[in-house]
Amino acid sequence: MSAKPKFAVVLSGCGVYDGAEIHEAVLTLLAIDRQGGSYQCFAPDRDQLHVVNHLTGEATGETRNVLVEAARIARGAIKPVTAFSPEDFDALIFPGGFGAAKNLCSFAVDGPGCSVDPGVEAAVKAMAKAGKPIGALCIAPALLAKILGDGVTVTIGNDPGTAEAIEAMGAKHTVAGHGGVVVDQARKLVTSPCYMLESSIGQIADGAENTVRTLIGLLGK
Template identity: 35%
Template sequence: MVKCVAVILSGCGVYNGTDIHEASAVLVHLSRAGAKGTPTDEKRNILQESARIARGDVADLAKLDGSAFHAAIIPGETEFPTNDVAKNLSDWAVKNKDCTILPHLGKLIKDFHKAGRPLSMCCISPILAAKILPGCELTVRQDKECEKWTAGVVKEMGCKHVNKDVEEAHINVKNKLFTTCAFMCNAPIHKVFDGIGIMVKETLKLA
């Protein structure tokens, strides 16, 4: 059975949208596994920007029918708190643990979780799960490297942070939540690619 996976993008470009390398890695691994990726997004000209990454049609997040997909993947960008997930999909950059999330995205995450559909997030995007899924387990890399901005705050939000290297992914079986740190680590692109590959592979197993 062909798996349909929604890929949620937040614009295009380092420090101001979804990281191109992360998005490309997600789409390559989905393609290799025979899954269908459907990038969607919201706000400013993010739809146009996301289309540059997707190389095809994109749709407004408000129009996404979660029941049509077996899983959802949200690439991120970086720990630097002024961009993509931290600015375009939430106001994490300003409010940190007290942030709010784009309503349509918050509903999507809740709906997927309630339906038992896998959710995968990499780089900074796991903060979305920390906000919406209390008590979940996730990784944003080694806590000794990112205690101030992310790992420590994840713990303050009542979630469990799990230390993982860039080439690994954490699987929170209970919540069907898959996370990998990607460019939260200062690592070569091929290692980021490998970590995302594991995340995608494990996601599709439970989709």
């Protein structure tokens, strides 16, 4: 591990209903910075599943690119996920938002039978193979369940239907509350429910901070 932990942060667009959850994304970046780490943002270079008017909750019929939209959060400092190299980073983390289940994979539409963006899948598998820690917030743990399966332990909070779908993909689900983290020590996975629970922005900050702190604690172990 480098003296300053290097995080790869994978975003799924910009906005809770069709992309990355903005509070979770920004508070993850803040937590990394405040805990002495550095970060590089990534996103798939592909069209979103759809575009949602966040005022009305209705689909607009527009077409937008996940990488271009995610660049809003990253202030333009973002790369396509296909440019990710595990050698360059100590940890990988996925903020939530519906984009994690719509653009990084198709879990929102297809449930346990979902497909995964090839670049995202390659990044997760490469970090897992290298024995490096991976974090996921909100609904993003479903992505880890689909890619890694094989009994990995994650949390999405306490929603029974989603937990059942997680377990249908071969993972184990553990209930967690506000700011809580579930750690799979063997696989070095750290997950937190964040907005899968009715939450304040302060509680989201706690979840992001605790996830990042736990990931840093797993480095080198």
